[in-house]
Amino acid sequence: ILKYDSCYGIEVFNEDNGPTGYDRVLWDNMLMYALPYGKTIIGYANTDAHEESTVDTSFMTFMMEENDVEHIRETMTNGAFFSTTRCLRASDFEIGPDKAIDAANTDIPYPMFTKVAVDGHKITVTADNAKTVQFIANGEVIYKGTIGSNSVTLDLDKIKGAEDFQYVRAEVFGEGGICLTQALVIDDEPTEDFEEDKGILACL
Numbered sequence: 001i002l003k004y005d006s007c008y009g010i011e012v013f014n015e016d017n018g019p020t021g022y023d024r025v026l027w028d029n030m031l032m033y034a035l036p037y038g039k040t041i042i043g044y045a046n047t048d049a050h051e052e053s054t055v056d057t058s059f060m061t062f063m064m065e066e067n068d069v070e071h072i073r074e075t076m077t078n079g080a081f082f083s084t085t086r087c088l089r090a091s092d093f094e095i096g097p098d099k100a101i102d103a104a105n106t107d108i109p110y111p112m113f114t115k116v117a118v119d120g121h122k123i124t125v126t127a128d129n130a131k132t133v134q135f136i137a138n139g140e141v142i143y144k145g146t147i148g149s150n151s152v153t154l155d156l157d158k159i160k161g162a163e164d165f166q167y168v169r170a171e172v173f174g175e176g177g178i179c180l181t182q183a184l185v186i187d188d189e190p191t192e193d194f195e196e197d198k199g200i201l202a203c204l
Contacts, residue, residue, distance in 0.1 A: 009042030013058035028139035038190030045083035111174035130172035
């Protein structure tokens with residue numbers, strides 16, 4: 001990802017996430033590694049459907065002015081979309097969820113952000129069909145609470161250690177799945193110079 005500009009990110013949700021249930025943890029670690037080099041890693045979701053039963057599993061919702069190839073490509077490369085999955089196994093990591101989610105091919109509505117706004121050091125989110133919201137920074141859950149139909153605002157000025165955050169991202173959970181934002185980068189100025197050999201060794 002550091003070596004090639006054409007590599008924009010990784011798949012954080014794939015189909016029912018059976019063999020890859022902890023890819024969000026991997027994503028956080030890759031963000032922390034790559035951001036000092038000025039590279040943001042986008043988190044994609046993919047149904048990867050090899051049969052009809054897996055169509056309603058993982059997908060992305062694009063924020064586009066028009067539905068055409070040009071806007072689809074632009075959205076995929078700048079991260080202007082939300083990644084969603086209808087299936088996620090329970091996680092021992094703090095990142096959760098506490099209970100497995102399996103809502104694929106049901107009528108249960110999936111959670112979806114309806115607003116993500118940044119105002120100075122405050123991040124405000126609202127969502128539909130969601131019960132829980134959590135904010136993650138530097139791989140740690142820094143806030144977890146109830147969202148419902150209300151908006152939730154995270155004030156970084158009130159979070160201990162926020163001056164060391166490289167990024168913040170948000171996730172909402174509901175009976176119908178989980179939806180996540182892209183990483184909101186605190187400072188995108190590079191502090192490290194990429195050396196190819198160093199980068200390759202660090203990824204092995």
